[in-house]
Amino acid sequence: MTPQFSSRDPNHPAFWDERFELGFTPWNRGAVPQALRDFVAQSKLTVEVVHNCLIPGCGHAYELGFLSEAGWQVTAIDFSSSAVATAKSQVGKWAGRVQQADFFEFITDSPLSLIYERAFFCALPPAMRSAVVKRWALLLPSGGKLLGFFLLDDTEAVSKKGPPFRTNLQDFKTLMQPYFVCLEDADVSDSLAVFEGKERWQVWQRL
Numbered sequence: 218m219t220p221q222f223s224s225r226d227p228n229h230p231a232f233w234d235e236r237f238e239l240g241f242t243p244w245n246r247g248a249v250p251q252a253l254r255d256f257v258a259q260s261k262l263t264v265e266v267v268h269n270c271l272i273p274g275c276g277h278a279y280e281l282g283f284l285s286e287a288g289w290q291v292t293a294i295d296f297s298s299s300a301v302a303t304a305k306s307q308v309g310k311w312a313g314r315v316q317q318a319d320f321f322e323f324i325t326d327s328p329l330s331l332i333y334e335r336a337f338f339c340a341l342p343p344a345m346r347s348a349v350v351k352r353w354a355l356l357l358p359s360g361g362k363l364l365g366f367f368l369l370d371d372t373e374a375v376s377k378k379g380p381p382f383r384t385n386l387q388d389f390k391t392l393m394q395p396y397f398v399c400l401e402d403a404d405v406s407d408s409l410a411v412f413e414g415k416e417r418w419q420v421w422q423r424l
């Protein structure tokens with residue numbers, strides 16, 4: 218049963234604090250998605266540099282330990298103190314890599330090569346989309362990659378009900394194309410029910 222929430226605006230940390238505190242996190246995968254595992258396996262074969270990766274809106278941060286164990290430098294950020302506490306309590310020795318920070322204000326100490334996206338873009342209301350894309354573009358140098366899972370839909374122009382908020386495929390391309398080129402776009406085989414059939418695995422490269 219869905220609890221009664223007092224906070225209704227996903228732009229504010231209080232919205233997310235309340236949900237983490239009540240244990241109502243239906244987006245939580247509780248495991249590392251297969252497409253990310255495949256990307257890491259592939260990049261071990263082809264890339265010699267250590268990736269410096271940001272995970273914005275990390276929530277439970279299940280991917281943090283996996284990517285860190287793969288030898289990547291990883292920073293997981295979330296603006297909800299309850300999300301940060303939850304993540305720190307479950308990532309063991311990687312807890313120092315979780316920071317409380319607002320994505321729109323976060324500045325990295327060392328240049329990023331990757332940003333990992335899952336259920337962050339779709340967590341924010343449609344009015345925030347352009348700002349998120351511009352921030353991705355600002356944080357990544359030319360050649361850097363944005364990769365992960367995107368909730369896309371070709372049946373409606375804008376999803377007003379959420380989170381999660383689905384984005385029209387063409388609208389998403391229009392937002393991205395001034396800054397990024399799409400290198401990969403694939404179905405997702407292991408989506409949670411809440412995302413099933415609408416989730417795409419994509420890799421975008423910064424122009």
Ligand SMILES: C[S@@+](CC[C@H](N)C(=O)[O-])C[C@H]1O[C@@H](n2cnc3c(N)ncnc32)[C@H](O)[C@@H]1O
Nearest residue numbers: 233274275276295296297300319320335336340
């Ligand atoms: C739907 S959850 C997804 C969590 C995680 N990425 C996952 O896949 O389970 C969205 C997360 O984004 C965080 N968030 C929303 N706006 C944020 C912002 N401006 N800066 C940092 N984190 C934010 C929320 O606190 C919440 O933990």
